[in-house]
Amino acid sequence: MxxxxxxxxxxxxxxxxEIAEEVVPTEETLSVIELLINxxxxxxxxxxxxxxxxxxxxxxxxxxxxxxxxxxPQFMNQIKDFIHNGKIDAANHLCKQTDTTFxxxxxxxxKRIGKPLGDISAAVENVAKLEVYKLEESLSTLATIAGxxxxxxxxxxxxxxxxxxxxMRISDSGIEIEQLSGGIMQAMVTxxxxxxxxIIAYIAYNVLVAKVEKVVYKMEATTIEFMDLLQEPAE
Numbered sequence: 001m002x003x004x005x006x007x008x009x010x011x012x013x014x015x016x017x018e019i020a021e022e023v024v025p026t027e028e029t030l031s032v033i034e035l036l037i038n039x040x041x042x043x044x045x046x047x048x049x050x051x052x053x054x055x056x057x058x059x060x061x062x063x064x065x066x067x068x069x070x071x072x073p074q075f076m077n078q079i080k081d082f083i084h085n086g087k088i089d090a091a092n093h094l095c096k097q098t099d100t101t102f103x104x105x106x107x108x109x110x111k112r113i114g115k116p117l118g119d120i121s122a123a124v125e126n127v128a129k130l131e132v133y134k135l136e137e138s139l140s141t142l143a144t145i146a147g148x149x150x151x152x153x154x155x156x157x158x159x160x161x162x163x164x165x166x167x168m169r170i171s172d173s174g175i176e177i178e179q180l181s182g183g184i185m186q187a188m189v190t191x192x193x194x195x196x197x198x199i200i201a202y203i204a205y206n207v208l209v210a211k212v213e214k215v216v217y218k219m220e221a222t223t224i225e226f227m228d229l230l231q232e233p234a235e
Contacts, residue, residue, distance in 0.1 A: 043156030043190045047149060051197045054145045057138045058204040065135055065211045068101045072117055073220060079106060080229055088113055101131045101215065102222045109226055128219050135212050139205060146201035153194015160187025 008201035075098055088110060095107030108127045112120040164184060 034133055035209050040222060043152060043159070044193065047193050048151055048162055049192070050149050050152075051200075052144050054142060054197065056200040057142045058208065061135075061138060061142075061208050062211070065215060068131070068135055068212065069215045069218065070100065072098065072223075073100055075100075075103065075157060076106075076222070079110075079226075083110075083113070083229060100145060101219065101223065102116075104131065105219065106226055113230065116228060117227065120230065121223070124226065125221050127215075128223065132212070132216055133220070139208055139212075142201055142205045142208070149197040149201060150191070150194045153191040153197075155172075156190025156194070159185045160184075160190065162182065163187075197208060 070189045075094070078094055079091050082088070082094065091110045092107060095103045095110060103126050105127045109120050112123050161184065164187065
């Protein structure tokens with residue numbers, strides 16, 4: 001009788017092991033590409049377009065601002081020598097040959113030499129404002145993308161949740177937990193995508209604004225140096 005009991009226990013353990021092997025859950029993986037595809041094309045396509053625009057604006061403005069920030073250290077020395085020697089035409093010609101933001105500012109001031117210093121300063125500042133406006137071109141669009149992308153992503157999530165709850169309401173047999181979790185996950189993808197795009201656009205916008213501020217500081221320093229230069233002969 002003891003032997004039969006041991007055989008029953010061993011057979012029971014074998015059946016339990018087989019059942020345990022059958023119910024072992026398989027690990028499911030989900031790639032980023034699959035998440036984006038399942039996020040809803042009506043939201044993901046606008047977000048993709050916004051991301052492309054943001055990247056283009058950042059690269060284009062970064063290169064433009066980087067070019068505008070370059071300053072020839074010998075340029076102001078040559079302008080100073082020309083003005084001290086009374087060679088106004090040579091100074092004007094040098095400004096035209098030098099394709100930089102600072103040269104265009106100084107060119108306007110050189111053309112106004114002989115007029116009151118207030119008029120010269122105002123002319124140089126007006127050119128500086130135009131140059132800054134050119135540098136800040138499209139930055140407002142980048143700021144708009146930084147704010148709009150998370151909102152669009154959240155809109156996609158709300159729409160997805162509405163669809164999930166609508167399917168729950170119209171379903172006669174009820175909805176399984178797997179279907180519910182899958183629908184919620186799909187709805188949340190758009191929020192994640194919108195937040196990622198918004199964060200990247202926000203950081204890119206602040207990087208460009210910081211670079212523009214550095215250029216403005218250099219422009220102000222150049223203007224002050226030029227105005228001091230015009231006052232030197234009168235001393």
